[in-house]
Amino acid sequence: MSHSGGSQGDAPLPKSGYNNQIEYIPAEELARLYRLETLNLQNNRLSSRGLPEDVFEQLENLNYLYLANNKLTVAPRYLPASLVSADFAANYLTKIYGSTFGQKPNLRSVYLHNNKLSDASLPEHAFNGSDNVEILILSSNFLKHVPKQLPPALYKLHLKSNKIEKIPKGAFSHLRALREIYLQNNLLTNEGMDNETFWHLSSLECLDLSNNNLTQIPAGLPRNIVLLHLEKNALRTIPADVFTQIRNLEYLLLHNNKLRAKAIHPQAFQGLKKLHTVHLYNNMLERVPSGLPRRVKRLMILHNLITGISKNDFAFTYFLEDLNLSYNKMISTQIHREAFRKLRMLKSLDLSGNNLKLLPWGLPKNLEILKVKNNEISSIPRGSLAQMSKLKELNLGNNKLKINSIYTGAWADLDSLQILDLSGNQLSYIPSDLPESLEYLYLQHNKIVKVQDSSFDSTPMLKGIFLRYNMLEVGTVEASAFEGLKHLQVLDIEGSFDISNFVKKRGHSTEREEEEEDEGDEEEEEEDQAT
DSSP states (O other): OOOSSOOTTOOOOOSBOOSSOOOOOOHHHHHTOTTOOEEEOOSSOOBSTTSOTTTTTTOTTOOEEEOOSSBOSBOOSOOOTTOOEEEOOSSOOOBOOHHHHSSOTTOOEEEOOSSOOOGGGSOTTTTTTOTTOOEEEOOSSOOSBOOSSOOTTOSEEEOOSSOOOBOOTTSSTTOTTOOEEEOOSSOOOGGGSOTTTTTTOTTOOEEEOOSSOOSSOOSOOOTTOSEEEOOSSOOOOBOTTSSTTOTTOOEEEOOSSOOOGGGBOTTTTTTOTTOOEEEOOSSOOSSOOSSOOTTOOEEEOOSSOOOOBOTTTTTTOTTOOEEEOOSSOOBGGGBOTTTTTTOTTOOEEEOTTSBOSBOOSSOOTTOSEEEOOSSOOOBBOTTTTTTOTTOOEEEOOSSOOOGGGBOTTTTTTOTTOOEEEOOSSOOSSOOSSOOTTOOEEEOOSSOOOOBOTTTTTTOTTOOEEEOOSSSOOTTSBOGGGGTTOTTOOEEEOTTSSOOHHHHHHHTOBOHHHHHHHHHHHHHHHHHHHHO
């Protein structure tokens, strides 16, 4: 229903009027709906002028009010005391009255994100008499300070993407039930908070301070935090005692800072027995930090300046399952032969984007995923892949491997391998004796000159073969090479030979034929629509 001038002869307002073009609500229309419990008017064109101050006052049973995605600039002055949830998100609000959300003992959740609220927009006693509000969402506004006198029952507080520079003393001290605070994407500095800002939040489990202007990790963090976001700041040091009281910490995100290994105290993570995920990528680490959490399972230290791995860097991280060291400055001679000896539970190792010339020795035997793409590897030394019977994915793409630089029998122990990526190397033909378990073989961007009829005899389970951008010509690819591959679904060979008969016989399709088939389907669809 759309009103241009608010005439008195309009049809009654439906209780669910969302996704319309409503611009005006006559107070007398809503007054008749005194039993209304839910009113959904989101996604309309309501302005504050089209919403009289007392328009909701008579709805004494109203519990849920949805006014998101409209054009309101001022919040309604009077809302019924029965209100349980109010959603004013994505409007243009610049003013909230003290009576808008005050004196509502049943109110549990208020959504005010994506508006234009400033500090002056919120009265100091905005929630007086509404002590049971549990969820308050104020993200994406223009607040410079954390609001004062927040409802004591809050357990979720969102203040991200504001202009917050300061958290007033005691702003959170009474919020004993608070479990989540989101303060990311603000202008917070260490001077804008004190050592007790978060200390009294005994129930706090998630604290997000990412993308601010912090140069030091805040002191006085509460002991029950599980998830701590400190990424995208300007942190340079981690002292010995800043985390040790957070005994329940499980996730610590420190990526995109300015941390160096020598500025991380060896005892910084001491006693954190539940800490299993640490992100330290995009920092300035020149080596693997000492004193890593002993029970860490997932360690992300990619995109740093690490040049090597010493014998004892991972000597005490027995539980490590996922280690990402990609895009550092590591060279083969700086990786100790016994660097991984204690990582018996490691399942995924990423060494991509370094300066390695050899596949490292002493790789953990329980690995399931090994990525060493984008290096300068020209040799896989004898025995370097031995006994890796659990390996499912091996990515050696974009290196300098030749057929004679891969030792004979390299694939013999890889009887679980499903994905092998050898693309972007210097292979002149398809490696022989590949594992029987192999399902996807990537060989594009090599120098392969021939595909023989026996090339895939050892790999009957292949589902995808990628041979594009090689040196294959008509007559150098024997169609019989693919005849035993009953599971083959994708054959990308870029027209190097005439496989049309093979495709028709087997029911497979090349990439080009799939494109032509799609185009044909689209043409048929257009004809049907025209008919």
